[in-house]
Amino acid sequence: MSATANQAARQAFAPNWAARAGLVALALYAVYAMAQLDITWARLATGFGEAGRFLARMWPPNFARWELLVEGLLESIQIALLSSALGILLSLPLGLMAARNLSPAVLAMPTRAFVALCRSLHYVIVAILFVKAIGFGALAGVAALTIASMGFIAKLFAEAIEEISMKQVEAIRATGAGLGAVLLYGVLPQVASRFTGFCLYQLDSNLRNSTLVGIVGAGGIGGTLFAAFKRFDYDFVAAILLSIIALIFLAEVVSGRIRAAMR
Amino acid sequence: MSAPSIAGSAALAREWHRHTPAERIGRWLVWLAIVAALVWAVRTVEIIPEFLHDAPEQMADLLVRMWPPDLAHYYPSVHAALVETLHIATLGTLFSFILAIPLALLAARNVCRNPVLNGLAQLLLVSSRSVNSLVWALIFVAVFGPGAAAGTFAIAFRSVGFVGKLLAEALEETNPGPLEALKAAGAPWGSLMLKGVWPQVQPAFWGIALFRWDINVRESAVLGLVGAGGIGVVLDDAINFFQWERVATVLLAILAVVIVAEIVVTRIRARLI
Numbered sequence: 098m099s100a101t102a103n104q105a106a107r108q109a110f111a112p113n114w115a116a117r118a119g120l121v122a123l124a125l126y127a128v129y130a131m132a133q134l135d136i137t138w139a140r141l142a143t144g145f146g147e148a149g150r151f152l153a154r155m156w157p158p159n160f161a162r163w164e165l166l167v168e169g170l171l172e173s174i175q176i177a178l179l180s181s182a183l184g185i186l187l188s189l190p191l192g193l194m195a196a197r198n199l200s201p202a203v204l205a206m207p208t209r210a211f212v213a214l215c216r217s218l219h220y221v222i223v224a225i226l227f228v229k230a231i232g233f234g235a236l237a238g239v240a241a242l243t244i245a246s247m248g249f250i251a252k253l254f255a256e257a258i259e260e261i262s263m264k265q266v267e268a269i270r271a272t273g274a275g276l277g278a279v280l281l282y283g284v285l286p287q288v289a290s291r292f293t294g295f296c297l298y299q300l301d302s303n304l305r306n307s308t309l310v311g312i313v314g315a316g317g318i319g320g321t322l323f324a325a326f327k328r329f330d331y332d333f334v335a336a337i338l339l340s341i342i343a344l345i346f347l348a349e350v351v352s353g354r355i356r357a358a359m360r
Numbered sequence: 361m362s363a364p365s366i367a368g369s370a371a372l373a374r375e376w377h378r379h380t381p382a383e384r385i386g387r388w389l390v391w392l393a394i395v396a397a398l399v400w401a402v403r404t405v406e407i408i409p410e411f412l413h414d415a416p417e418q419m420a421d422l423l424v425r426m427w428p429p430d431l432a433h434y435y436p437s438v439h440a441a442l443v444e445t446l447h448i449a450t451l452g453t454l455f456s457f458i459l460a461i462p463l464a465l466l467a468a469r470n471v472c473r474n475p476v477l478n479g480l481a482q483l484l485l486v487s488s489r490s491v492n493s494l495v496w497a498l499i500f501v502a503v504f505g506p507g508a509a510a511g512t513f514a515i516a517f518r519s520v521g522f523v524g525k526l527l528a529e530a531l532e533e534t535n536p537g538p539l540e541a542l543k544a545a546g547a548p549w550g551s552l553m554l555k556g557v558w559p560q561v562q563p564a565f566w567g568i569a570l571f572r573w574d575i576n577v578r579e580s581a582v583l584g585l586v587g588a589g590g591i592g593v594v595l596d597d598a599i600n601f602f603q604w605e606r607v608a609t610v611l612l613a614i615l616a617v618v619i620v621a622e623i624v625v626t627r628i629r630a631r632l633i
Contacts, residue, residue: 110555127454130447134508134589144504151502175401182398217618218611221494221582225599230422231415236407240415309492313585316406323586326498342490 151331158339159332166340169311169318173344176238176307176317181300183239184246191247192254199258199266199284209255216248220306224315235316242303242310249302253295254288261287293359297352304348308341422604429612430605438594438613445590446617448508448583449576452515453569460520464527471531471557481524489521493579497588508589515576515583523572530564531557566632570625577621581614 131137160166194200195208224241231237261284269283311319318341325333379387466472467481496517500510539556547555584592591614598606 123454127451130451134444134447134451134512136451136509136512140504140509144509148503151499172405175405178397178401179405214615217578217615217622219578219582219614221585222595222611222614225585225595226422229599230418232408232411232418234408234411235405236411236415239405239407305492309494312494312498322495323498326502331502338491338495341495342487345490 154331155335157332158335159330160336162333165321166318166337169321169337170308170340170344172235173307173311173317173319174304176235176242176310176315177300177304179239180242180246180307181296181303183243184250184299184303185296187243188247188251188254191251192258193280195251195255196258198261198263208251212248212251212255214248215244216252220245221310221313224310225313228314233314233316238307238310238315238317241315242306245306246299246303250295250299254292257288257291257295258284290359294356297355301348301352305345308344425604426608428605429608430603431609433606433609434613438591438610441584441591441594442613442617444508445580445592446577448511448515448590449573449580452512452580453519453573453576455512455516456519456523456572457569459516460524460527463520463524464531465553467524467528468531470534470536481528485521485524485528487521488517489525491518493518494582494586497583497586501587506587506589511580511583511588511590514588515580518579519572519576522575523568526568527561527565530561530568534560563632567629570629570632574621574625578618581618 191208191212194204195212197205200208220241223244224237227237227240231240265287266279266283269279274282307317307319308322309317309319311317311321312323314320318337322334322337322341325331325337377384463481463484466477467485469475469478472478472481493514497510497514500513500517504510504513534557538560539552542552542556580590580592582592584590584594585596587593591610595607595610595614598604598610
């Protein structure tokens with residue numbers, strides 16, 4: 098036994114058999130899963146041939162129907178703005194209620210569960226449910242993205258509030274201030290800059306998501322995109338995709354600037 | 361004697377302002393811009409008042425129709441779709457790593473010294489990230505036809521940008537010391553990577569893999585809505601046939617898988633890192 102131990106110690110880079118076995122297991126799983134999902138080389142080969150034809154039909158991008166494009170993009174921006182505003186407004190009380198250092202456990206636990214529920218369903222699924230319940234259009238998109246925003250920023254708000262120093266809060270309480278004053282002068286100054294950061298981040302991500310909810314009929318450029326796909330208007334699809342990417346890129350640049358200015 | 365004290369108290373009595381006038385105008389302009397944007401959005405967004413009016417009733421009606429969930433429907437059709445979703449997520453993550461590792465090596469400025477290749481790799485990573493997974497799914501449905509293959513590739517291509525960016529950042533943060541030592545010993549490139557770089561990026565690597573797998577489980581649940589396989593197909597069918605009890609079953613199944621995936625990932629991460 099000591100002989101093998103010595104040998105292993107002498108070898109500078111001993112082979113890691115556990116890792117190798119893990120790699121083999123992963124490769125076997127990949128083969129099994131590919132068989133299960135019916136992914137074969139023949140299919141991939143025809144697929145890549147199709148991809149060439151597909152790309153050829155996308156070029157050049159067709160901006161002839163730019164009015165439709167601008168209309169869709171503007172609606173997406175509107176959905177993003179409204180859902181961010183509503184989501185932030187609703188998240189402020191929710192975040193406070195979910196913070197375990199300021200609210201009693203009776204209130205914090207159900208709020209945390211509700212926020213987790215908002216977060217765990219994908220926003221497109223929520224959008225379908227809203228489309229079925231309240232009809233096609235921007236309203237369903239706003240509602241779905243509001244739910245998604247609540248799930249994310251209420252959680253971040255709660256975490257930020259839980260990290261504050263309780264000394265200021267106690268000092269304000271000691272002066273006999275009411276709940277409103279404690280929140281305004283004891284809690285808010287400590288979390289305001291992080292809250293602004295979260296809000297900016299959420300606006301950015303809502304803008305990305307609002308270009309998509311239209312695929313299930315919840316308004317915005319996604320509906321135009323899906324319609325163009327269904328009619329095999331691939332040059333218009335390319336135009337829409339390019340403008341979505343440009344919009345998101347622009348938003349990223351702007352929010353990066355704002356973030357740099359705030360520092 | 362009294363004159364300086366009066367002057368001193370006058371200086372003290374001067375009102376203190378937290379912000380300079382320029383800052384106040386700046387803040388005021390930011391608030392104005394936010395309010396103006398919201399007013400513009402509210403006034404021009406196309407919301408049909410009748411829809412808004414009876415929205416609460418309609419939501420309540422939908423929830424009533426969903427109750428009780430048709431749990432008998434779970435086996436076998438929902439179960440099979442759920443397993444397919446997990447396969448799509450896992451295989452997609454695996455494929456994305458195969459594509460992302462070379463791109464990350466090219467994008468990391470300390471591994472690849474050529475700025476043109478760095479820029480090209482960064483461009484590919486950014487374009488992968490800026491197209492949403494559902495849009496990738498639409499593209500791959502057009503390429504491969506409907507089915508799980510399209511979903512797997514959509515997940516893989518969407519994840520490449522995310523994984524590649526984080527891996528490249530981890531690579532750039534490595535300590536050059538071990539690499540230099542290996543280089544001085546005359547080790548070939550493969551050994552440099554395997555014994556000099558890999559041990560340093562390993563924790564970040566597993567962290568990224570777990571994080572992305574968790575996201576992919578969520579994302580692959582919706583790919584079926586555009587025909588790219590998984591549980592989304594079952595959900596779409598149930599919604600199109602207005603079988604709301606079945607919709608509730610599918611939603612509960614998705615919820616359960618998402619929560620289980622999150623718990624599994626947190627457990628493994630706590631053990632690994």
